[in-house]
Amino acid sequence: MRTAYSVETVRAAERELMARLPDGALMQRAAAGLAAACADLLGRVYGSRVVLLIGSGDNGGDALYAGARLARRGAGVTAVLLTPERAHAGGLAALRRVGGRVAGVDSADELIDRADLVVDGIVGIGGKGGLRAEAAPLASAAERSRAAVVAVDLPSGVDADTGEVRGAAIRADLTVTFGTHKPGLLVDPAREYAGSVRLIDIGLELPAEPELEALQHADVARLLPVPGAESDKYRRGVVGIAAGSSRYPGAAVLAVAGALRGGAGAVRYVGPAGDAVIARFPETLVSDRGPKKAGRVQAWVAGPGAGDDAAAVAEVLAMDVPVLLDADGLRLADRETVRARTAPTLMTPHAGEAAALLGVAREEVEGARLAAVRELAGRYGATVLLKGATTVVADPGSGSAAPGGGSGDGSGGGSRSGSRGGSRSGSRGGSRSGSRGGSAVRVNATGTAWLATAGSGDVLSGLAGSLLAAGLSARDAGSVAAYLHGLAGRFAADGAPAGAHDVAAAIPGAWRDVRE
């Protein structure tokens, strides 16, 4: 599991550790790791040209000490000081002792132009908002230059806690981060600015519950439902799909395609696209009598391509089994009905649908994904999977804050425990860091831009619904589905466009890859 902790938590852990260590020891650990990463990137340190961009805090201190280490190995190192009188004194002295040079901002462009490596020590976890006016031109110069750019702790200008980028920021090829990942390094848009991320252990002791977590192969393998000797189709779970319309029969076919690969023992389809579904997947149990009369089902998926069939959505929501709402189902579902449910609800909007539910612009959701997913989970008392460049999954207990920094409607998350899975703690949403009593937000790292294709979401909803029927909690079902779906997208596309049905067909390969 990859985990990320908030700035507040990192600061507390640092204080605790610093109290037990000699002065400056922590910064030396950070600088040693940073210098080693820079050396790896450079290949040959001797004779290389390194430019350090130095702000007024300890982030600059790390960069200066690392620069001194590189200078000792024969690199030509120049520190560009943004505020010379406030640059880290110890770090500056160390750099000067080994022959490092110091320059003002006016010569930065020319230096950066000729550099092999630019080290961004402008601002770290102490930063607020985008880069200030005097620092912004350095970010553009670094982006223009052919030099490799290494960010210290995080790219200057991105928000460490939220992944938001509000203004100019450094675009790094590599970010060397200390002690733990910060949430912003795992969530877009900041994630994109970070490049690849290298974590340096500086000995921080962190609490059990992170702010964010990203599943990895081993975690997903543990969660995947695997049939035992006693299994039959009912014990493995039956997933019901209420989707498709005469206008969009394909959505039903794709949701079923995903559901057949999600571990449930059987897939029931209810709706007007039964013929199309049967033609493609003869193993589907098809009914046209509505969800209530469809027979035994352990979890429902409602909404993909459903058009305006509000009745089917309402019928499904009235049943005491886990329900996944997607696409039209999100629009058609009554919020109070969702909040009042005692069985788990998993909502899977993309940014546009999330924006409509929140009543904000789509860009607002895309720029503040964590805030948006927490806010939605709180408002609906449901688990929410927000699809996108980084897919995030939040339980209602994961805190709540409106995108753009406003506060939500204050109604918070409904406290409830799921009828299965049972790992939801459901404390009320409130201030994000303060009363966050719920589980960590899950971030999916396997996504690929090739998945931005019509019907891809229908496959995901079927897959996640199938995992719900197999007994996973809403959070696990959503995050495992996103993981497999992302991987399947990579396998299906493999550098070329692929259709949603290709993605569905690649799910078994993703599943095997994870289990191996």
Ligand SMILES: NC(=O)C1=CN([C@@H]2O[C@H](COP(=O)(O)OP(=O)(O)OC[C@H]3O[C@@H](n4cnc5c(N)ncnc54)[C@H](O)[C@@H]3O)[C@@H](O)[C@H]2O)[C@@H](O)CC1
């Ligand atoms: N505290 C510790 O024990 C350790 C801290 N380390 C480093 O220290 C950093 C945190 O240091 P600080 O708390 O001094 O804070 P920073 O160095 O991150 O930044 C603080 C300074 O940046 C300025 N600033 C804030 N926002 C800005 C913006 N948007 N544009 C330009 N300047 C801005 C502020 O005026 C302030 O002086 C970490 O990110 C990490 O790099 C590491 O050395 C590891 C140990």
Ligand SMILES: [K+]
């Ligand atoms: K930085």
